[in-house]
Amino acid sequence: MTTDIIEDITEAEQGSSLWHDAWLRLRKNRLALAGGMLLVAFTIIALLTPWIAPYAYDAQNLDLGASPPSAQHWLGTDIFGRDLLTQIMFGGRVSLAVGFVATSVALLIGVTWGAIAGYVGGKVDAVMMRLVDIMYALPFMIFIVLLMVVFGRNILLLFLAIGAVEWLTMARIMRSQVQQLRQQEFVEAAISLGLPPSTIIRRHLIPNALGPIIVYTTLTIPSVMLLEAFLSFLGLGIQPPQTSWGLLISYGAETMEEFPWLLIFPGLALTVTLFSLNFLGDGLRDALDVRRSKD
Amino acid sequence: MSLLEVKDLAVSFVTRMGTNKAVDGISFAVDTGKITAIIGESGSGKSVACYSMLGLVPMPPGRIDGGTALFEGQDLLQMSESQLREIRGRDIAMIFQDPMTCLNPFMTIGKQLVEPLFYHKKVSKEQAKKRALELLEEVGIRDPETTFDNYPHQFSGGMRQRVMIAMALINEPKLLIADEPTTALDVTIQAQILKLIAELQTKRDIGVIFISHDLAVVADIADQIVVMQQGKIVEGGDSDHIFHHAEHPYTRKLLAAIPADSKTPMEGEPETLIEVRNLCTWFDQGKNKEPVKAVNDVSFDIKRGEVLGLVGESGSGKSTIGRSILRLVPVTSGSVNFDGTDVTTLQGGDLKNFRRRMQMIFQDPFASLNPRMTVFDTLAEPLLLHGIETRKSVASGVLKLMDDVGLARNFVRKYPHEFSGGQRQRIAIGRALATRPEFIVADEPVSALDVTIQAQILDLMQHLGKEYGLTMLFVSHDLAVVRHLADRILVLYKGKIVEQGSGDDLFERPQQDYTRQLLSSIPGRALLE
Numbered sequence: 001m002t003t004d005i006i007e008d009i010t011e012a013e014q015g016s017s018l019w020h021d022a023w024l025r026l027r028k029n030r031l032a033l034a035g036g037m038l039l040v041a042f043t044i045i046a047l048l049t050p051w052i053a054p055y056a057y058d059a060q061n062l063d064l065g066a067s068p069p070s071a072q073h074w075l076g077t078d079i080f081g082r083d084l085l086t087q088i089m090f091g092g093r094v095s096l097a098v099g100f101v102a103t104s105v106a107l108l109i110g111v112t113w114g115a116i117a118g119y120v121g122g123k124v125d126a127v128m129m130r131l132v133d134i135m136y137a138l139p140f141m142i143f144i145v146l147l148m149v150v151f152g153r154n155i156l157l158l159f160l161a162i163g164a165v166e167w168l169t170m171a172r173i174m175r176s177q178v179q180q181l182r183q184q185e186f187v188e189a190a191i192s193l194g195l196p197p198s199t200i201i202r203r204h205l206i207p208n209a210l211g212p213i214i215v216y217t218t219l220t221i222p223s224v225m226l227l228e229a230f231l232s233f234l235g236l237g238i239q240p241p242q243t244s245w246g247l248l249i250s251y252g253a254e255t256m257e258e259f260p261w262l263l264i265f266p267g268l269a270l271t272v273t274l275f276s277l278n279f280l281g282d283g284l285r286d287a288l289d290v291r292r293s294k295d
Numbered sequence: 296m297s298l299l300e301v302k303d304l305a306v307s308f309v310t311r312m313g314t315n316k317a318v319d320g321i322s323f324a325v326d327t328g329k330i331t332a333i334i335g336e337s338g339s340g341k342s343v344a345c346y347s348m349l350g351l352v353p354m355p356p357g358r359i360d361g362g363t364a365l366f367e368g369q370d371l372l373q374m375s376e377s378q379l380r381e382i383r384g385r386d387i388a389m390i391f392q393d394p395m396t397c398l399n400p401f402m403t404i405g406k407q408l409v410e411p412l413f414y415h416k417k418v419s420k421e422q423a424k425k426r427a428l429e430l431l432e433e434v435g436i437r438d439p440e441t442t443f444d445n446y447p448h449q450f451s452g453g454m455r456q457r458v459m460i461a462m463a464l465i466n467e468p469k470l471l472i473a474d475e476p477t478t479a480l481d482v483t484i485q486a487q488i489l490k491l492i493a494e495l496q497t498k499r500d501i502g503v504i505f506i507s508h509d510l511a512v513v514a515d516i517a518d519q520i521v522v523m524q525q526g527k528i529v530e531g532g533d534s535d536h537i538f539h540h541a542e543h544p545y546t547r548k549l550l551a552a553i554p555a556d557s558k559t560p561m562e563g564e565p566e567t568l569i570e571v572r573n574l575c576t577w578f579d580q581g582k583n584k585e586p587v588k589a590v591n592d593v594s595f596d597i598k599r600g601e602v603l604g605l606v607g608e609s610g611s612g613k614s615t616i617g618r619s620i621l622r623l624v625p626v627t628s629g630s631v632n633f634d635g636t637d638v639t640t641l642q643g644g645d646l647k648n649f650r651r652r653m654q655m656i657f658q659d660p661f662a663s664l665n666p667r668m669t670v671f672d673t674l675a676e677p678l679l680l681h682g683i684e685t686r687k688s689v690a691s692g693v694l695k696l697m698d699d700v701g702l703a704r705n706f707v708r709k710y711p712h713e714f715s716g717g718q719r720q721r722i723a724i725g726r727a728l729a730t731r732p733e734f735i736v737a738d739e740p741v742s743a744l745d746v747t748i749q750a751q752i753l754d755l756m757q758h759l760g761k762e763y764g765l766t767m768l769f770v771s772h773d774l775a776v777v778r779h780l781a782d783r784i785l786v787l788y789k790g791k792i793v794e795q796g797s798g799d800d801l802f803e804r805p806q807q808d809y810t811r812q813l814l815s816s817i818p819g820r821a822l823l824e
Contacts, residue, residue: 017669017708185663189723192621193677193730194650203676207667290667290710 018207018288025287032283035276042273046093055083057090058241066259076261078251084262087243088269094244095270098159098228099221105163106224107217110170115201115209117171118178129175132168140165148236158237162224173216177209210288218281222274245270297324298470298502304362304372306340306347309355317343319526320362325470325519330496330503332513334549335523336745337716341506344523345472348372349387350379366470385415388463390456392475397459398447404431405443408462415466430461434491453484457491464495471496472504477512481608482772486816489516508745511553511775512818514538522546552750553775568734568766569597569620574629576612576619589615591790592629597734602760602767604781604798606774606813612790613770617736620768621653622646633734651681654727656756658739660719664711670697670722671707677729692729699762700725701755717748724755728763735760736768741776753780774817778802786810 026032045052054074061081069076075084117128147161181187182205190200229246231237238244245266252263306318318340325331335341346352348364348371364371366387371379383389391397399407408430409423418426424443431439434457447455456476463471473492477485493516496503507513513520514534521531522545530543541547574593577586590612597603607613618624620631626639638649657663664673674693678684684692694704700721711719720740727735737756741749757780760767771777777784778798786794786801786809794807805811 017672018667021669185657185659186665188618188623189655189657189663189726190665190676192623192650192653192655193680193726194647195676195680196647203668204665208665288667291712 018290021290022284022287026283029283029287031279032287035279035283038272038276039280042092042276043096045089046096049089049093053086053089055086057082057086057243059083059086066255066262068259068261075265076259078262079255079259082241084265087248088245088266091243091245091248091266092269094155094238094242095225095228095246096273098162098244099225099273101159102162102166102224103217103221105160106166106170106220107213108167109163110167111174111206111213113167114171114174115178115205118175119182119197119201119205121179121182125175129172132171135165136168144231144236153236155238158228158231162227162231166220166224170213170216170220173212174209177212178205181205181208207288211285214281214285214288218277221277222270225270298327298367299325299504300363300365301344301348302363302365304344304347304364305360306343306352307358307360309358316360316526317357318347321521321523321526321528322362323519323521323528323531325502325504327469327502328496328500329518330493330505330513330516331519331521332505332507332517333521333523334507334510334513336508336747338525339523340526341523342474345474345504345506349383349389349472350374350376381415384411384468385466386468387470387472388466388468390459390463390471390473390476393479398455400447403444403446404450404458408443408458408465411462412465426465427461430465431458433495434458434461434464435487436461451484452480453488456480456484456488460488460491460495464499467499468501470502470504472506474506475508476505478508482774482818483608483812483816485512485818489818492516509818510537510549510746514818522549548747552746565598565600567596568599568601568634570630570632571595571597571616571620572630572632574616574619574631575627576615576624577627586627588790590619593787593790593792594629595785595792595795597766597768599733599766600764601783602769602781604777604784605768605770605787606772606777606784607787608772610789611787613772613787614738616787617655617738617768617770621655621736622650623655651730652732653734653736654730654732656720656724656727656735656737656740659743660716660723661711661743663723664719664726666711669708669710670702673711673722674725674729677726681730683729683731696725696729699728699759715748716744717752720744720752721755724752724759728759731763732765734766734768736770738770739772740769742771742773749776756780774802774813786813 059082061077064077064081066079067073067077067081073083073085075088077083078087113128113132117125143165144161147157151157178201187200187204190204195203226246228237228244229250232239232244232247233250238247240247248266249263249270252259252266256263301324302322303320304318304322305316305320308315308317321340321344323331323333333341333344343352343357347357347359348366359372362372366382371382374382398404405424405427408427412418412423412426428439428443431442436442436454436457447458450458460476476492477488480488489512492503492505505513505517510520517534519531520534520537522529522537522543524545530537530541530546537546538550541550572594574590575588576590577588579586593612593616595603605613605616615624619626620633620638622638622641629639630637631639633649633653636649638646638653641649668676671690671693674696675684675689678689678692679686693707697704697707702718702721702725706714706718711722714722724740740756741752744752753776756767759765769777769781778801781798783795783797784801785792786807788809794801794805794810801810802814805814
């Protein structure tokens with residue numbers, strides 16, 4: 001019996017049990033799992049698009065014009081006769097990349113920044129948060145235009161620019177979470193054990209602040225995707241014939257009365273992605289909250 | 296006929312996990328002019344029994360399974376919500392445990408006081424105010440005219456509890472239910488509030504139900520005592536019977552858990568481990584404000600192997616002293632010599648090495664454990680950090696610690712929320728011992744626990760103290776507990792040491808007025824003599 005326990009521990013405990021247990025719990029949540037698998041599938045399709053897309057992304061057929069779904073064009077064509085399925089596949093590459101990269105940038109900077117400000121407190125906190133306030137006050141458009149002017153138009157820059165704006169709220173949420181947790185005695189206990197601040201933040205503070213962070217992340221990804229569409233619409237982001245889901249939706253919205261499929265299909269792609277994200281996010285939050293289930 | 300007669304009351308909670316019988320067929324009576332105490336540990340159903348009669352238990356998940364509760368001949372359990380609302384606050388009033396959260400922070404004391412009066416009776420504004428002022432004076436609030444327009448945050452805990460009592464009495468109830476009204480208060484304040492409740496009860500000749508987890512608290516005031524365990528009444532009777540002729544083993548266990556003896560002092564002259572000299576820890580309040588002098592010029596020694604007790608009210612600086620020695624709060628001035636090294640100036644790696652030698656056990660085992668770390672992670676962290684065990688051997692190190700503190704080995708993968716308070720405190724003790732420290736600060740380690748659990752944890756600490764050869768600073772507001780455990784005791788008042796000596800010296804020959812006042816506040820003191 002005793003040896004069993006020891007073996008059981010040494011096997012599973014290379015990292016922290018939290019993530020291991022969270023994975024076990026997440027595996028039981030079918031909705032979250034389905035969401036996760038759908039996202040993985042979308043990502044794989046996006047990566048393979050250049051090879052598996054039925055048409056070239058800029059192949060036009062002006063004679064065809066906007067045609068409803070058919071055997072040749074499963075999802076129909078747009079007003080220039082371009083295959084919509086191909087457009088959505090290529091658009092997905094941009095939208096998913098923007099969504100995940102920009103959000104990851106925001107998450108990384110925001111969580112670290114907020115955790116340090118909240119943990120250290122005092123003058124460091126004041127300076128760090130005033131910086132956040134200044135960034136908040138900067139008009140977003142001017143900030144982006146400035147970046148574009150200085151560095152030239154570049155899709156990578158777009159990711160960074162959006163990420164650099166979205167992290168501000170993340171930092172604020174994280175800071176207030178950490179400030180609350182910092183008062184708790186388990187943090188004092190960790191200090192008195194002699195743990196360095198970086199370990200305290202990583203092992204004791206961040207795992208306990210994950211709930212709101214995950215929820216906010218699942219909200220950030222879609223808003224980042226729409227932000228990209230807005231920037232592209234203004235001519236600052238992606239330019240035709242390249243495309244993204246946001247752009248497809250905004251063009252589709254203009255012609256929705258005559259050619260509804262141009263709005264419906266890109267909209268569906270975005271909606272399914274968002275649903276998957278929300279299910280996965282909720283599942284993750286529950287899985288990481290050890291108090292929720294007893295198994 | 297009794298004022299309140301409860302017969303076969305049964306309440307259960309229905310959850311997904313199954314049905315939990317919180318109150319399992321209890322019967323008792325409360326007479327006018329008597330104080331009936333209901334004693335039991337948390338989860339024994341003592342509060343649920345009283346709340347369910349007043350319709351204050353949310354249903355579902357709560358469910359009343361049967362029984363009657365006759366209040367002046369009428370069955371409370373059969374009443375509609377609107378009938379109950381009439382009775383609550385008018386005929387039956389309540390005082391709650393935590394006076395800090397029971398008052399609305401955005402309303403003046405006066406407004407909150409007269410609110411129930413307007414609701415239940417037709418009175419003019421002037422009448423209501425006059426009545427409120429009388430009551431404030433009666434419950435011992437100085438200068439009620441000014442107090443009337445003050446907000447709750449301007450009051451101390453004891454004062455707020457007085458306001459709560461005034462609020463409960465404003466409609467002249469016939470029955471007062473006090474749910475652990477002194478648990479959140481300091482020992483001297485507790486004595487005052489207990490006295491006040493007893494006085495008001497005699498003067499008004501009303502019935503009182505006093506719910507508490509602590510037999511000692513009710514020893515001086517209760518006429519009748521009902522002891523509950525796991526939803527059932529195990530023993531009931533008048534106060535004298537319970538204290539002197541208790542029959543049920545559980546009641547005896549509760550009585551035995553009241554610490555009474557004092558420890559025999561240490562023999563010989565061991566070396567000094569810790570020398571605290573002119574220690575000051577002040578907290579800045581911002582510019583142009585006098586800093587809070589939590590610890591003000593305190594000097595004392597702790598000998599190796601000694602248990603030094605530190606007693607005082609909240610705000611006396613006793614916790615801050617412990618935290619200053621451990622470098623958990625920045626020290627303003629003075630020195631703390633630990634085995635010849637001044638720890639107040641240590642930095643970096645040196646500090647980390649000293650942290651290994653000094654550990655802390657915290658008051659609240661619900662807050663002192665990271666909720667997202669299993670027992671294994673919690674105990675393995677210090678072992679790995681200080682290189683006491685390697686990754687390979689850490690599992691057996693953790694299990695050894697669990698054996699030492701009396702935790703079953705198969706709990707190793709569980710999270711803190713799956714444990715009771717006593718078990719959590721055992722985990723916390725295990726974590727503190729993991730680094731093989733020489734010195735431990737125990738900051739009220741048992742005050743958040745039930746009495747019988749308290750006794751177990753204190754035993755464990757005594758036992759481990761010997762086994763690990765620990766020196767201990769034991770901080771507590773509970774003099775009886777400190778006397779039981781400590782070799783020497785320091786009495787702290789407003790950041791300064793007012794008296795020190797062995798337990799017997801202090802208890803039998805107190806020199807200072809403040810010490811005498813503390814001693815006379817110990818609940819159930821009559822029992823000890």
